[in-house]
Amino acid sequence: MLKTALRNVLAHKARLLMTVLAVTLGVAFVSGTLVFADSSTAAHRAAVSKDYADIAVTVTPKDPPPGAPGASGPAGSAGSVADEHATVLDDELARKLAGLPGVAAVRPAADGLATLNASDGSPLRTGRIWAHRAAAYVPGADGKDSRHPLTEGRAPRDSTEIAVDSGTAAAGRFRIGDEITLATDGPVMTKRLVGIVTTRDTRVTAGGTLAVFDKATAQQLFVSPGRYTSIDLSAVPGTDEAELSRRVAALLPPDRAEATTGTAQAAQQAVLVDTLTRGNEKLSLVFAGVALFIGSFLIVNTFTMLVARRTREIALLRAIGATRRQVVRSLLWEAVLLGLAASGLGFLAGLGIASVLPRILSTTGEALPRGPLVIGPLPVMAALAVGVGVTVVAAWLPSRKAARIAPVEAMRAAEQPPTVAASRVRGVAGALLLALGAGLLLSLAGVKDASEENLRSAMFGCALLVVAVILLAPLLAVPVLRLTGRLTGRLGITGHLAHRNALRDPRRTAATASALMVSTALVAGLSVIGHSTGQALDRQAAAGLGADYVISTHTSSAGIDPAAVQRVSATPGVRTATAVCDSTLFIGGGVRQISGVDPAAALSVMKLDFVSGSLKDLGPGRIALSRTLARESGVSAGDRIDARIGGPGTDLTPYTVVGVYEDNPTAQDALGARTEVQEKALTAGSVQRVLVRADSGSDGGGAKDRLRTATGNNPLLQVQDRHELVQAAAGALGTLLTLTYGLLAIGGVIATLGIMNTLAMSVSDRTREIGVLRAIGMDRAGIRRMIRLESLTVAAFGTLLGLASGLFGAWTVGALTNGALKDYSLALPWGTLLLVCLISLATGVSAAALPARHASALSPLEAVAEL
Template identity: 40%
Template sequence: MFRTALRNVFAHKARLLMTVLAVMLGVAFVSGTLVFTNTISSALEKSSAQGFDHVDVALTPGSTKAEGDKVSKEVKLTDATLKRARSVPGAASAYGVVSGYAAVADQDGKLVGNGFSTKGGNYWGSDDARYPLQDGTAPQGANQVALDAETAKRAGYKVGDQVRMSIDGPVLTPTVTGIFTTDDGNVAAGGSLALFDTATAQRLFHKQGAYDEIDVKAAGGTSQDQLKRAVDDALAAHGDDAVHTDTGRQLADDQAEMISTNMSSMKTMLLIFAGIALFVGIFIIANTFTMLVAQRTKELALMRAVGASRRQVTRSVLLEAFVVGAVAAVTGLAVGIGIGAGMRALLGRTGAILPDGPLVVSVGTVVTALVVGVLVTMLAAWLPGRRAAKIPPVAAMSAVHATATTKSLILRNTLGSLVSGVGVAAVLAATTMKGSDGQLPMGAGAALLVIGVFILTPLLSRPLIAAAAPVLRAFGISGKLARLNAVRNPRRTAATASALMIGLTLITGLTVIAGSVQTAIDKMAADSLKADYVVSMANGNALSPDVLKTLEGTDGVTATSGLSNSPSRIGDSTEYLTGVNGSTITKLAELPVDSGSFTVDGAKVVVDDDTAKDHGWTTGSTFTAAYEDGAKQKLTVAGVYEGNEMMRGIMVDAPTLNPHITDGASDMQVMLKTSGGASDATKDKLTKALGENPAIKIQDGKDISNEIAQMFTLMLNMLYGLLAMAVIVAVLGVINTLAMSVFERQQEIGMLRAIGIDRKGIKRMVRLESLVISLFGGVLGIGLGVFFGWAAGQLIGNSMTTYELIVPWARMGVFLALAAAVGILAALWPARRAARLNMLAAIKSE
């Protein structure tokens, strides 16, 4: 049986080529994903581990527990803590680390680095082992800074140059006194690092007399664990139990785990799309082996007649699948390694500078690729093999095709209806839920519905394809034959169309959701934002208080309000209070009021509807807030408003809240209105007033919407690219089905040629058949995609009040045209092959 299986594989090389390609693409995607993510993870882990070479024990601030009216507070690391750490037995040295956001502009005034990794810190003393100087000297005083070598190179700075930069708002112009090298993984990934002397860093980052971390180096003969125990004892003796201590080895391990966790989300997403491609490939493999088995029915029957058992026949088909899967898996692994290397190079070209490191092809990647390729192929071939083995030898010898029995059709349609019904019920039930509660039911329901529709596709194919009859009649006999051929074998048509259906379902659903969410955000910005501009930091950090003062004094600015945040204890929970300018907030924001009035003044506050519901508050309710400095105040709810994703929470008048913010009030945003309204000239005036600061964003409502739209567009384009793999596999499926169908119908095509249909007519017949099957799959996919888009929108709408379903009909038309193009392109080779058949040889064939 093994020799027979091998003979059949080599006898049908051309027919199995499309199956090999389908499996190979899926395996290549899986192995490429694993190679890419493993390579990046390994490089980042090695780079980050080097950053802990000078750390044996690190002290970081802990937090006090929030109990009763007490707000959780972060314990500060002071010079006293540093002195204690330096004096413990076994410590060779210790230094304090200060870090924060430091935006560096290049010679053209543009931000260097990628925003969130534009960092600043302190250079310890005149010689810091962490940052060896490549040129110049250590920074000293308020007007000196040192830059990392990569940033200096990209921005075009050298020792002696003045550099434009910003910490939290105001523009600074210190002189570059030194250029250093670093193993910092953020710098290696394209970020920037600017270092000041310790006193300057503490002042600029608002950490006077405090450190973010204290790093201790062990003396010779002292292990990291011994040093940690000594430091813990010293801290406990002085009541500093809330300070965390970790060994350098533990920090490196935690960093590696964090990198692995961050990469796992990317890996999971890519593997999901690889799984979709493989799932679509299953239809092609099943189709291929079903047709191969049908064409060899007499051969298999003869084997049964001479003594082969059912199990041996099934095993023979599975052996063929094993050989095909093994070839596809090995080829896919090789292609996947190339894809992994290409993805890394492509990521580098987008501006993301990655640490150096070798291409990682792990044993796990190799095993996964081989196992996935072989198992998927054998799984898809098992059912056709089992079906072939069940055909009685006598029946098989007399008929090439065994038609499905009425019982099997009733069973299939009943099962499909039940699965689809359960899927629809689960999806509809999920639409009534809120937030993440509905995600799992909706995902499970969507999967069941897709499976149910696939099971019902043979039943659906007849009426839907029949609907195309009036159009096909225009093509004469070729059109009529194309329609009859498309419904001749409903199971084969269903499997072919379903491969395309799955890809278009996902593409359509994502398009509907993205378009609807974007419209909701535009509406939210238009409805709730009356301010002409919103000013914020590029990285989302707090602004300097100087920014609000500068804007208030700018000519043409008529109203301003900062938005500051501060935690408070209300009852047994921690709630964040938002400080606003009570006299101007109604001029800058328009939030519908459910009850009371939008009055923010002194002890009067307004609360969003969700927070009010959670605490059982209504207009006139009073509650006691314990501020972060420990002070308490009774506040009165003047009004309850409808919150949204842009503005929500408890709003308090800034003069009431700000004195209780322990580290000084800092606005996360500043909203402002101008006499001239939003215009390019007004924006230029504000930009100049703020010193043309590269770290500050000045956005009107349209800018905010466009920023979010760019994120959605980028995400959608990336998903389109990933789903293109599934569409390519579906195209291969249509080609494979048509090619094998042409082979099956050689005699029939020869007869059609003999009675007068020319080659053009044969080509037209095959092309129209392909077009009808592809459009059938396209209609099902777009229909399901719109339904899933609506259902997911209902779930989103439960938490986003401005959400409404937007069906982009133009894009739906493009997707349907894409399905038609798939059908036309897929039919080129099979149609040409059918037209070139020798009619006499075809009539003689069996």
């Protein structure tokens, strides 16, 4: 039987080609998305990780205790911390550390963050502010800095010069001699590019930037003159890290500096990185799951049809003495051989998919960090499991059924309709799953809590709903296709024949349409939720913002230059410009956000709806709370509450609540007097936002450009209008929609191959039938039209089921979103839904191109004579 399997594979190469292609595609999407998941996770890890491979011990300054000189708080700032507690890290300490036994090299560092503008003046890679590294060029005994090897030009020598890494130079289109504008934590600076370096810092190579200053300039910017932010030590081979760390600690003032081994730092970083990248792993694995789910339909359907076509061949084997077990074993060997070949091809194709997916999922150049492909054992095992495992299962089910058919009965009919009992079991199972899934989703309709448990329940209910529709699809095919037959019947005999061909085998039609149905349901459901959420965010932003533009920092730790605020106020076309200081509010055992505003000006740029009290009494010792925070704290207007503004500490201050307003994203959780919030903020005297009200009739684009100019084109600042604020608020939603369209692409490609595969086999099965149609007068154009209409009918069936399932799921799951967004209400994106329908139908038409061409090319006499 093994020889029979080998001969069957070689004898039916053309017939098996589409099957191999189907399995290859399924394997490619599953293995490719798993490789992408591993690669994306590794790239995200690299983007937030520091390489500790050659670091044995690192010396860093200790944070001052609360209340100590230089501690942050009401009278402190980040600068005072550096002045008072980083002074111990200097050249003298570096020389002492270099003399310790076991120390191979000492590398002082003056590191920080610097954001650059590209050559066209736009901020460079603003999506990764945390990866905008800045460092000092600290030469060793040979006059070179081993951490920043020069590839072009020279090292910066004074405060007017800068060097960047090669990746930053390419992204910003910089050349030696160019003037580069940048900012660290304040005003814009301009420096001349004198050198290009390389770096092993994975935070930079994974998509960040690196700016290198001369040592004195970096110390001035990030610590204090003559001092360092850290000192890294590498060890002589064979030196114990822990012992070296103890020697280093003995040289340090215990209250002002500490030594940490490279191993300990790497372990601490691993915990942080796992937390930051966990969501990326889950997002990537969603693709693999969907690809496996949809690809399995293609493989199972293709192999089921392939075995069904060979019923007579199986009957002949039975007639000459082959047992049922031998027949099944022969088909399984064929499946194994086919699966192994397709697994190898699919894995190679999957590597191509893994390299392309980051581009598909990146709405901007900042969406995903870069990194090499990571090929672990899981994608390889998945390729074999899908390619061989799913194919063997797909062959086993129909082969057992075919082997049970009596030889004489099989010789009479190539197709065996399902028994009444089998159809009944399928219908009952589908109905039960539909009731269970729909019931679970309907039970969530009144839920207002978007908790993880409720989200899991919603996902499980949607999965049950999709499986139920797939089981019921063959039963639904007959009534649905009869309705569509009224439309195709108006196209003449070709439309009537296409309708009858689709009805000929409802199971095959349903299985072919399943991939398209699943992808359509996902896209339709997620698009409805995304559109509804976007409108809710739009309404929320419009309800809370009275300003036309918001100038803000990319990070809460940075501040806006007071001179820039004055320039914005004096910009032509600006009616009002109000500065806002954002800080933290420790209240009721939790941490919230407070906005420091000028009471008189706030009402002109914020749309505040007070439930009780007002803003007129806002001042030192008096705050206003959002309705949610007031409810959670159990206070109302006129009550007193203990809270603390700014950094960590122990003392709470009693505040009088002067008003309670409806939740407002612009005002955040609480409002305080700007003078008080600025005084107690982490960086004293800073402001993080400027709300701008423009004159009526001011041109949008020109006003925005003038505001950018007023800020000095500072790369740390962003100027956003109302529409851009909504887009920024929907950042996670944008990722979800990008994922949606990625799923549509996966489902569309698999569905196209599935329909094409089904039609190709159907044309081969109906060779004699097509020959008869040609013989009685149907021309080639009529044959092509018939095949296309049949494909369009199948695509319409899958699209209809997908839309119904997706819209029902969006309606029920939308309640969870309503728990997180007050203004959420179901809104149908008619344009998107229409586009999904058109794409799905176009998939059916395009899938029929090759089978229709092949069918029309058949010679009538040869087709009629075909056995």
